[in-house]
Structure formats: structure tokens, C-alpha cells
Amino acid sequence: MFDTPVLSLDGIVDSLPAAEKARFERIYALTATVGELRVPETMQPWVEQQFGSLDAVTRQKIVRVTNKLTGEETLFSKLRASRPQDTGTVDVELAYSDATDFFSRPYDSTPEDVFGRVVGKHCVTASNVAKFDSFHGLLVFNDFNPLDFTRAQIIDYIDVAREWALKAHQTQPEAKYFALIWNCLWRAGASIGHGHAHVMLTGGRHYARIERLRRAAVSYRQDNGGNYFDDLFRCHQAVGCALKRDGVGIMAYLTPFKDKEVIIMADELSQSFKEKVYEVLACFRDKLGVASFNLGLVTPPLAPTEESWQDFPVMVRVVDRGNPHHRASDVGGMEVYAASVVSSDPIEITGELAKWLPEEVDNG
Template sequence: MKTITDISKYINKLSKKDKELFYRIYNFTEDFGTLKIPLEMREWTLKTFGDVKSVEKQKIIRIDNNVMFETALFNELRTKRPIDMKTTEDVEKIIKEKIGDPFCKPLTATPKDSFGRIKGKKCITASNIAKYDAMHGLVIFNEHNPLKFSLEDIKDYIDTTDKWIKKAHKENPDRKFPFITWNCLWKAGASILHGHIQILIAKNKHYQGIECLRKKSEEYHEKFKSDYFEDLFAIHKSLGLGVKTKNCKILVHLTPRKEKEVIIISRELKDVSEQLHSVLKAYKEMGVESFNIGIYLSPIDKSWKMPVITRIVDRGNLFEKTADFGGTEVFAATSVIGFDPYKVIEQLKKEL
């Protein structure tokens, strides 16, 4: 199986055209971190990492997206590093213990929006009682357990979300910049375990990450007379990290925000459901229990247009006391990655 640590080999094997496209957006460096293990640590090192040699000379891959100013550092050895305070608590048990929370009785225990509620087959909307922004709604799942979902469930969640956006905009025409997010369980920032999606609609301009993506992709188009998102997918596909389906292009990101990031590029929001379900099934098979999903949408008034961009990231083991974001991510805007993207694409292909 391919591995990110051998990416230089895959880039060198690209056609001249594909190689030029790669370097138009990306750059990469291969480096080695060296150290010496004292005799007293050798037994522990062998037990923890499998061998001493790979620890004393660690290959580090740095990949930079020079268009979007994204950087990722890959060192597979980091996935084997010891983590303190790891437990084996039963996730299902914890989720069941929370049955009866406010989202289990949304009609009486959650506020509704000024324009009322939208009821889907598998969910119902509510207004967020402690809002991020002035227009902030919820899609609350009928299913309490956020890790239990079928394709039909996700289709209904997305359809109901779309209806809420249209209704909210009709009632408030000046609010036209929608963003959708799903934070699954506490590692992903969910304060209530019951499954739910959050929807924001900004007023004067889109949220910064989306504005940046839009601006940089437009600059790219002006400079190269080429579509940034098409080229991004083409690069990933040429390196074995992209898959095209009927309505979507899916890639396992070379410069992920965090572990196992998958990006789905589609024309319409309705096209996302089936592929999102496949990604989440692949996540389950890889042991992921906490994740963030963000869906970038163009302005409702169509003042500018870009594809629907759905981003999914793993937020790590629920019972590790360490956070997955440290100072390097927060202040240097550089992602430290342990999980190999090629392992993600292999599992994803099984689910598509």
C-alpha cells in the first residue's frame, strides 16, 4: 500500500503536465529528525514504537499549499507515541446515560425560531439558545445516538437543513451567507451529546475561512485561467488520493486541518448526502467516534459562486486527555498529522 512518507516517489512518477500542476499549488520537503536513545530507554522504545532505528531517524514530510497557505507535517511515528490517562470507557453507555436531555424532547425543551420549526422525517429544527451569531439554528436528530445514522437519515438531515436556510433567508433577506456544521461528541466541541447539526447565516460577509477560500480561488483563476477546485482534485487523483463519483469529487487532503480530513466537492448541497454517508462509514471502520463536519455554501443571492465544499475531520480518541490541537496548530497554523492519508483513501474506496 502507498504511504505519505513515499510521496516523493509518486510525484516523480507523475507526467510532466501533472507534475507542473502539483507544483503550481503545492510544495513538499522531506527531512529527517535524528536523536539517540540511551541504553536505559531501549526496551521501552521497542515496546512502544516497535524498533529503535525508526525512532532515532524519523522521516518528516512537510506539504505546503502555496495558494491557500496551508501546511501539514506528517510523521507516522507520532501515532505510536504514549498518551497518558487513556481509558476504555464505553461510548455507547455514556450516550445512553444522556437519554432524556433537552434534545430528546425538542418541542418543549428547546426554543423555536421566530419563523417556527421545520419538521423532517428524521429530525426537527430549533433555535440555538446561546447563539454564535444572530441567525443560528439547529437540526435535532430523532435518533439520540449521534453515531447511529443511515443514508436515509443523512439525506433528511441535509434536506431539512436546506429548507431551514431558505426559510430563514426568506424571513431575513439581508442574511445570505450560510454555513453548516456538525460537531459529533465532546472531542468535537458538542456540549450536548444528542445528534444535531448547527446552521449559521451571516449578514454582511461570509465567515472568514470561506471568504479566504473564495478570494484565493478567484485569484488563482485570474492568474492561471484555470479552476482551483478542479485542479486541486486532479492533483489528488493523480497521486491516488482522489475518487470521482456521479455527482461529487472526493479527496483525502494533502494539507488537512486535522487527522483523516476528507473533502467532498459538489455542485449542489443535495448531492452531498450519499458521499458523506460513505465517508462516515469509512470513519467508523477506522475507529473514529468524534468528528467535525463543515459545509461551505455560496451566498443565497448568488453574488458569487463556488462549489459546495464539505470538509470532514477526525477529532481523535474520545478518552485521551490530550487535545488534538496544540500550539503549532493554534499559532503557527500548521497541522501536525500522524495518520497516513493513503490509509484513509483505501478504507473510503471500500465504502463508495
């Protein structure tokens, strides 16, 4: 049987102290099953070459984790990372994007918002020509290649996005719900190769998945008298999927949408938070080999609201979208209609993050 730490999650949870196990089970439901099959002799050489052994295939352990409050669910199947993949011609596509790069001339080739542009050291805003909300802008990066980011660039992108949101809010005070989305390269949904991110400010209520998360936190406090996000972090920490650096919580998420999803949380949009966003992205790129990702940043509303946002943190979620060379999408019918299927291991990812991010030094 193909083994990996997350496939032992059921045993890890069973061995937790009673209070920690009870907290985990308030948020998560967990089941483990084994799928069995027979491999015909004619297929055995290919199976051994592709998956390492017959035993890895004939008995496959699957761990299913469900967040009972948010409805998120993931099926962990390590073997699926070894499936055969077809590949494409990435270099040709990048060259074509570079030759038709409207974003290289943002002041001439992109519209601006009604309140003008926000200009940073490493990016400038534009108004999206094909909007999906009334305030929907772009951060156009100065550098073409979105993977050539530096610490200063990531911090600047976040700062410029925040300033854009405040200007949009001043223009229309009832718009107060902010989000930033970065689709890095076509594999993650980007239609233009030049580095850019989306910024949105909406009114009435936040976008549905964020609103669902807010409601889950409110319900958890009402039922259990505690902070959902604090307890979520403690659950991850208890099973080896979380660490804290400079007051910022970092979790390799137990119900990821797709592979290597990490959540970064803090009480405010601080310098330390922005630094940790860069460091996690650098680990993705330089250590974990991630070449395409989706990143989402959400903050509490910019102004008071009727509904409660108590406990809600500043949050970034970032998820690997797979090898840009692969033709097959990483998202299929299971993710669209049922639950996510993931081959990466959050316990192993946390181990890599812990080695990459320096430990806090106690000077006291």
C-alpha cells in the same frame, strides 16, 4: 525508519508527468526532512515495545505540505500515532448526558426561530439559546446517539438544514451565506451528547475561512486561467489521494487540519452528493474506527452577491477528532499557532474509501 506511502510523497510528485507536476507545484509546496536522535540504553526496551523498533525512532522522516494559495499546512509524522495515551471513562459521560437530555423533548425544552421550526423525518430545528450569529439554529436529531446514523437520516439532516436556510433567507434577504457544522460528541466540541448539528446563515460576507477559500479560487483563476477546485482534485488524483463516484469528487486532503480529513465536492447539492456524504461517514465509522468527528457543509450563497463565487462547489469537509477515551486533546499549540501535525496517511485513507465506495458501472 517508520515508512508509509505519504512519506514517499516527494518521490511520487517528482515522478509525475511534467504537466501534472507543474499543476501540483502551482498549488503546493512540499519538503521532506529527517529527524535524528539517540536513544539511551535504559530507554531502548520501552522504545522497541512502543514503536516497534529502534530504527523507527532514531531516523524519522517528516513530510511538510503547504497549500500556497490558502496557507494551510500539514506536517505528516506517522510515528506520532504510536505515542502513549491516557484514557478516561466514556461510558459514564454518555450515561450522564442521557440522564440530562434536553434534546429528547425539543418542542418543550428548546426555543424556536422567529420563522418557526422545520420538521423532518429524522430531525427538527431549534433556535440556539446561546447564539454566535443572528441566524444560528440547531438540527436536533430524533435519535440520541449521533453515531447510530443511517443513509436516510444523513440525507434528511441535509435537506432540513437547507430548508432552514431558505426560511431564514426569506426572513432576512441580506443573510445569504449558509453553513452547517456537526460536532459529533464532546471530543469534537459538542456540549450535549444527544445528536445535533449547527446551522448558520450570515450576511455581509461569508465566515473568514470560507471567504479565504473563495479568494484563493478567484486568485487562482486570475493567475492561471483555470478552476482551482478542479485542479485541486486533479492534484490529489495524481498522487493517489482522490476518487470520483457518481460525479462527486472525494479527496483525502493533502493539508488536513487533523487526522483523516476528507473533502467531498460537487457542482450542486444533489441526491448523489448527499449519498456520498453518508457513505464517507459510514466508512469513517465502520471501517476507519472514527467515533468523533467535525463535519462542515458549505454551499455558494443563496442569492447574488457583489463578489465572485465562480467555480465554488458545494463542499463537505469531515475530520476525525480522535479516540473519545483519550484525555489529551488532538489540538495543541502547533495547530493553534503554527501548522497541523498529522499521523494518518491520505493515500492509505483513499485506498480504504475506494474499497468502501462501489465503483461506477458503465452501462454505455
